[in-house]
Amino acid sequence: MTAPTLEKLTEAVNAGRAGAKGPARAALQELWTEVGPAGDPMHRASIAHYLADLQESVADELMWDQRALAAMAGLGDERAHAFLPSLHLNLADAHRRLGERAPAEQHLAEAARLVTALPGDEYGALIRTGIDNVGELLDAGSTAPL
Numbered sequence: 001m002t003a004p005t006l007e008k009l010t011e012a013v014n015a016g017r018a019g020a021k022g023p024a025r026a027a028l029q030e031l032w033t034e035v036g037p038a039g040d041p042m043h044r045a046s047i048a049h050y051l052a053d054l055q056e057s058v059a060d061e062l063m064w065d066q067r068a069l070a071a072m073a074g075l076g077d078e079r080a081h082a083f084l085p086s087l088h089l090n091l092a093d094a095h096r097r098l099g100e101r102a103p104a105e106q107h108l109a110e111a112a113r114l115v116t117a118l119p120g121d122e123y124g125a126l127i128r129t130g131i132d133n134v135g136e137l138l139d140a141g142s143t144a145p146l
Contacts, residue, residue: 005035005043009050016054025054042079044071049087052094062094085114085127093134097143104138 008031016024028051035043045068052064068087072080092107111131118124133146 005031009043009046013050016050021054025051028054041071041073041075042083044068045075045083045087049083049090052090058094058097062091062098065090065094081114081117082123085111085118085131088114089127089130089134092138093130093146096134096138097145099143101138104134108134108138 008027012024012027012031015027028047032044032047032051035047037044048064048068048071052061052068055061055064065087069091072084072087088107088111092104092111095101095104095107108131111127115124115127115131118127130146137144137146
C-alpha cells in the first residue's frame with residue numbers, strides 16, 4: 001500500500017477499534033472513493049474488509065465483504081493468500097447470521113481449504129478457531145453473533 005493510503009486506513013481502523021465506529025466508517029468510505037474502482041485491488045479489498053466490520057446491519061456487512069472478495073479477483077499474487085481465508089470466513093459468518101445456510105457452507109468450506117496456506121502463528125490460529133466456531137454455530141442452526 002502507498003504510505004498515505006496505509007496511514008489513512010490504519011487511522012480509521014484504530015478509530016473503529018476504539019469505539020468511534022461512525023467516524024471510522026466515514027473515513028473508510030471516503031478512502032474507498034479516493035482509491036476508486038481502478039485502484040490497487042489489495043487496497044480496495046482491505047478497505048472493504050474493514051468497512052464490513054463497521055456496519056450496523058449484517059446485510060451491509062455482507063455487501064462490503066462481497067466487495068472485498070470482488071476486489072481480490074483482480075489480485076493474483078501472494079498478497080491474496082493470507083487474506084482470502086479470513087475473507088471467506090467473514091462471508092460464511094455473515095451468510096450464517098442471515099440464515100443463508102448454503103452460501104455460508106460454501107464460504108466456510110473455501111475458508112477451510114485456503115487456511116492450510118496460513119502459518120501456525122497467532123493469526124493462523126485465530127482464523128482456524130473462527131472456522132471451527134462458525135462451523136459449530138452453522139451446524140446448530142444458530143444465527144446469533146459470534
